[in-house]
Amino acid sequence: MVQLACRDVRRRLVLLLTLAVLVAGVLAPAARAVDRAGLRSTLAVLHHRLGPAAGAYVVDLGTGQPIFAHRQDLALAPASNEKLFVTAAALLRFGPAATLSTQLRAAPGAAVDASGVLRGDLYLVGGGDPTLGDPGLETLADDLAAAGVTRIAGAVIGDESSFDTLRGGPDSAYRPDGDLGGWLSALSWDHGRATGGSPAKAAAARLASLLKARDITYDRRPRAGALPGGASPATPTLPAPSTTTPGTSATPAQVPASDTPLAVLPSPAIRELMADTNIPSENFYAEMLTKALGAHFGAGGTTAAGLAVTRAQMAALGIHPRLVDGSGLSRADRTTPRQIVRLLTRMDGQDTSADWEASLPVAGATGTLRLRMRRSAAAGRCLAKTGTLIGVSALSGYCTTTGGVRVAFSFLENRVCASCAKRLEDRMVGAIARLDG
Numbered sequence: 001m002v003q004l005a006c007r008d009v010r011r012r013l014v015l016l017l018t019l020a021v022l023v024a025g026v027l028a029p030a031a032r033a034v035d036r037a038g039l040r041s042t043l044a045v046l047h048h049r050l051g052p053a054a055g056a057y058v059v060d061l062g063t064g065q066p067i068f069a070h071r072q073d074l075a076l077a078p079a080s081n082e083k084l085f086v087t088a089a090a091l092l093r094f095g096p097a098a099t100l101s102t103q104l105r106a107a108p109g110a111a112v113d114a115s116g117v118l119r120g121d122l123y124l125v126g127g128g129d130p131t132l133g134d135p136g137l138e139t140l141a142d143d144l145a146a147a148g149v150t151r152i153a154g155a156v157i158g159d160e161s162s163f164d165t166l167r168g169g170p171d172s173a174y175r176p177d178g179d180l181g182g183w184l185s186a187l188s189w190d191h192g193r194a195t196g197g198s199p200a201k202a203a204a205a206r207l208a209s210l211l212k213a214r215d216i217t218y219d220r221r222p223r224a225g226a227l228p229g230g231a232s233p234a235t236p237t238l239p240a241p242s243t244t245t246p247g248t249s250a251t252p253a254q255v256p257a258s259d260t261p262l263a264v265l266p267s268p269a270i271r272e273l274m275a276d277t278n279i280p281s282e283n284f285y286a287e288m289l290t291k292a293l294g295a296h297f298g299a300g301g302t303t304a305a306g307l308a309v310t311r312a313q314m315a316a317l318g319i320h321p322r323l324v325d326g327s328g329l330s331r332a333d334r335t336t337p338r339q340i341v342r343l344l345t346r347m348d349g350q351d352t353s354a355d356w357e358a359s360l361p362v363a364g365a366t367g368t369l370r371l372r373m374r375r376s377a378a379a380g381r382c383l384a385k386t387g388t389l390i391g392v393s394a395l396s397g398y399c400t401t402t403g404g405v406r407v408a409f410s411f412l413e414n415r416v417c418a419s420c421a422k423r424l425e426d427r428m429v430g431a432i433a434r435l436d437g
Helices: 002-027 036-048 079-094 134-146 199-213 270-278 283-297 303-316 337-348 353-358 418-433
Strands: 054-060 066-070 101-106 122-125 151-159 217-224 263-266 382-389 392-400 406-414
Touching: 036 054, 036 066, 036 418, 054 337, 054 418, 079 270, 079 283, 079 303, 079 337, 079 353, 079 382, 079 392, 101 134, 122 199, 134 199, 134 263, 151 199, 199 217, 270 283, 270 353, 283 303, 337 353, 337 392, 337 406, 382 418, 392 418, 406 418
Parallel strands: 122 151, 151 217
Antiparallel strands: 054 066, 054 406, 101 122, 101 263, 382 392, 392 406
């Protein structure tokens, strides 16, 4: 409940900030409108200053016609614009309301008897929820207590087998990566920071301590292991009717064996995980979503499998980026401004377009654009995903101009001073926002 309350407060705060920016834009002196010829001239002058390793593509969404194009087919490192591909694939494959569940399951053949004793091991089965933390584990512990369980005649075991045990992205040779902020695991508790060498064991130990605080005892030390019988990974999508529902538990008489979870904890919906990935540009979430795509729609919970799913989804949209990771940390990732604008255009036409747009930072108001374009016509009018590496900058998204024109744009720059490039990006987007028709 605390997690949900905090998320609700955050969403309301984002809405208020966006409204404040829009009001400020109305009260500010009117920015000079620009026609299409003037916009093309302005963009040409500004974009020329970004050097030869830069591309741009700006399209009128209403007509599909380009407004400005310069090296639009130049393959460039996109930095965190890479996250657009993974989050789009997650939205289209999972659906906006789907969740990634963390479950408590009894070992095969184990059951809770009339006295509340689980006659076997208790498995904490990870489903790749990147938000899993103490509030979630406390909910699971409360659910187990509410089910009448008083003792585990075995161990509390953390199961991370939904994903592989490669902890980082490709650029770190899949080892723990400081740029991700945590170890990748299907059971990444506390953003993957608390591991003790094993994320699954760390999560199991934390759950065991929370159970003990609720007078639920266990006979053996917490450890890591896989639930026998191939019951992992935990099913990710919309909850099916069963004896348990998210956030609730079954009574002991309803739990004969491991085919029925003792408790289920859903992650935030995919629409929220997308926003939590794109708005702050969260590398850890992007890589976790990549593995989740592989676990549930591909060959397994690996980065390679998740990227294969993402490539297939992009190919179905007519887009063929070079994907090396999910976050954009790799300098080997490649795409073009035209490909990104095509993605933006295709996503704009989906039934899920509102969820997609809600996952992007708002100029001058939220996330990585909170401090950018605040005094520009773009403030409150433009939504865009940022990207930053040393020598790399990117900005791609949508604007509804002062003249009511819906525009999709992508600016990618390599071999630049990133902070200098961002100032030029802001001026270009500000100019787009002033288009009068």
